[in-house]
Amino acid sequence: MRQALEPILKINNLQTHFFTKAGILKAVDGVSFEIAAGEIVGLVGESGSGKSITGFSVMGLVDPPGKIIDGNINFKGKDLSALSNDQMQNIRGNRIAMIFQDPMMTLNPVLRIETQMIEAIQAHDGGVSREDARIRSRDTLGLVGISSPDERLRAYPHQFSGGMRQRVSIAIAMLNRPDLIIADEPTTALDVTIQGQVISEMQKLCRETQTALLWITHDLAVVAGIADRVCVMYAGRIVEQGLVANIIANPMHPYTQGLMGSVPSQNQRGKPLQQIDGMVPSMLNLPVGCAFQNRCNYANEKCSNMQPDITQVADGRQVRCFNIPAGQQL
Amino acid sequence: MSASANKQSYDLPAAGLRKFWLDFSESPTAVIALFVFLIILFIAIFAPWVSPSNPYDLTSVDIMNSRLPPGSEDFSGNFYILGTDGAGRDMLSAIFYGLRVSLGVGALSGLVALILGASVGLSAAYFGGRFETIMMRIVDIQLSFPSILMALIILAAFGKGVEKTIIALILVQWAYYARAARASALVEKNKEYVEAAKCLALGDKRIILSHIAPNCMAPLIVVGTLQTAHAISLEATLSFLGLGLPITEPSLGLLIGNGFEYMYSGDFWISIFPGIALLITIVSINLVGDQLRDMFNPRLQK
């Protein structure tokens, strides 16, 4: 297990809301977590839980009508939410890099790979010559397992397969040796066999280069394979976070339990898959009290009146629920 | 999701007139434009009754009154709010009569082009096969040439005159209607009600006319408004060049053309005022057409 080092990213009560004509959408409603140097953290949640917006908020890439209205994002001592766009430009692609979900749409179809890689280098280090940048790009392509990198540099994105394109995106993310990579569903659009390869390679890369990784996904199984810690998100808030091993072995929040139960596994062969009844509430119309109450088996009156706060549990675990067995609470 | 979007794609304008107006009035510019256009239409239809004088009645026109600037009076006490032209005709009246001709020619050619083009387009979509390929090829080739060139070619071949100009305008426009009709008919053709009609063994003509055509009306109306504006502009250009309508049927274009020479000596009103009238007409029709197009565009529907 990794030694917990000083956190490089500390998010505290992040609130990102969307001001639409239909109302205020609280996409991220009070999210707090930390990532230590070299640590791999998973951010799990279904669509609409606000996980991607959390990632974009850190990068400062929230499109209007969205806006970060509260909270701070502390990265190596600086509050990112308070920085100007120009200042953020220095950090993006440099100290914090991002990988998107669909590699087909992420790479510009009319520019060569080398153009898209060299510009990422030269944007942050004006002194680098084009040839040096090209060599660095080529080496990084080799690092992510792309053969004949010299030829590949001259190619266009549509000449690559999906898995290769994603590797190129990973390479671009690693070009400037960032401290943190935010990966937003990087393997969701890939074939299952390729998924496994990309996941294990990313894990290896991050370990070797001591790069912190925030892996955003809806798939708990993926997180289980790669992450040290995991945060579970629901309706804009984190409902449970802690060490992966602990959470998988003993999920405490009813939602996490539901997620675990719905993952098909060897143990449950022959039994019907569990489902979580109900649907995510509309983000424009969140209920008073706990957002999960209408799908929860343990919900009681307290849950419908008040929103639960974070409860600290053993081993650095946090759960947002009123119904934790008393013995487990700290 | 897509099933409901399909059904909702085009609303018949006649049914749900109230909804139509609600949607249309979302753009105040379009409402103003419609209002202005209705005024122009009124003037055009009732020109003989609305004009201060009949500029083509030779007995009421006196060459001594020629080239009077706007706002002047003549010896008989007639007030010329927009001045007079080179022959002594009242500009305002000339413009009113000119509107009549311009709108008349534009609307007539548009209507015939619509009927012709829609028939071809609908049949092409419905019957498909070689017929469709050939017709659409012709449409494509014609549409790749600018309309003014087509018109010039036709007028060069057939000569000048009222009927020939109208025919030229029709021949230029039908392709736009054909293409629009075919596009929407193709969409409609695959819908269930067409299959149902076929099951009932209704004749082809009946299916096309009674079932498919009404549902294609909306985009055709949009094309119609924009094309009419285009036709009016084209006719004005041709008349200005001396190749369109003859002097006996003076459209706004001809008035502008006639007044062109006087501009160099400073008598600008003979050319400019008909031009302004033409501009207002075309812009108002275009604005209405734009709003109609946005209204019927399924991609912009809420």
Place this chain on the structure above:
Amino acid sequence: MTAFILRRSLQSIVVLFIMSLIVFVGVNLVGDPVDMLINPEADQAEIDRVIRDLGLDRPVSEQYWYFVVNAFQGDLGRSFIFGEPALKLIVQRMPATMELALVSLLMAVVFGIPLGIYAGLKPNSKFSKTIMAGSILGFSMPTFWVGIILIMFFSVHLGWLPSTGRGDVATYFGVTSSAFTLDGLSHIFLPAFNLALFKLSSVIRLARAGTREVILQDYIKFARAKGLAESRVVRIHLLKNIMIPVITIIGLEFGSLIAFSTVTETVFAWPGMGKLIIDSIYNLDRPVVVAYLMIIVVIFVMLNLIVDILYSVLDPRVRIKGVS
């Protein structure tokens, strides 16, 4: 790539033949060829002689054959008014028209694309709304009327610019153009601007629509995520992507620029092909009309071909076969 060019060239030649057939049919079968090609003031003996000369008493297919053969040799008839070969007249005037069309195109592109991109990036700013309103106006106003207004304002009223004719020419790099002299520029400005105005509004609309679509794409967001300056994102990532449809349409519309030059040249008395054709139609100088039509058809077909090839060069997805 070469196979592609070859195929398109062959198609173009087929279209050329079809169009020549249509022109031939139009002149000889629809109109009265005697009227078309023979001076209306000729007497009967003259008419008979010309009929024999032109082969109008021969069967139609033979006439077409001679028509094509003559066309290849550059003989498209002789003008009634000028007495010169029609083709020669047109070719003499072509440089002036091309010059006008090219300067207009340049104006429309140089002003239109940045304005359109701006309107696409900031759709709610006052300036953008003014641009869009202006483009509707530009689209609605008939070209000849804009020309008249321009003349009235800049020539008659303000006296800044001349209203008619073409200025002095100069030759650089083997190209003779009036755009190379100051006097030439002052003469070409108004008509080129007039011609450009119509195209300007459609270029602006195109650039704006393209920008609005492209700016939402993931690759733009990804470019920003790499920390690229916004100016680079717009200059390289956005521009290259909207250029493809924009250039295609601009290329095709160059043809309509040439067509509309007929109007502008008449208004500004610009000595180009356009003015010639209008005068010829008016004066019933049919051979010139026929020659002009054939030239125009050739220009159009070539233009389509060039644009097709340009499109495949610009879009690497068309040029190089991909994986998926």
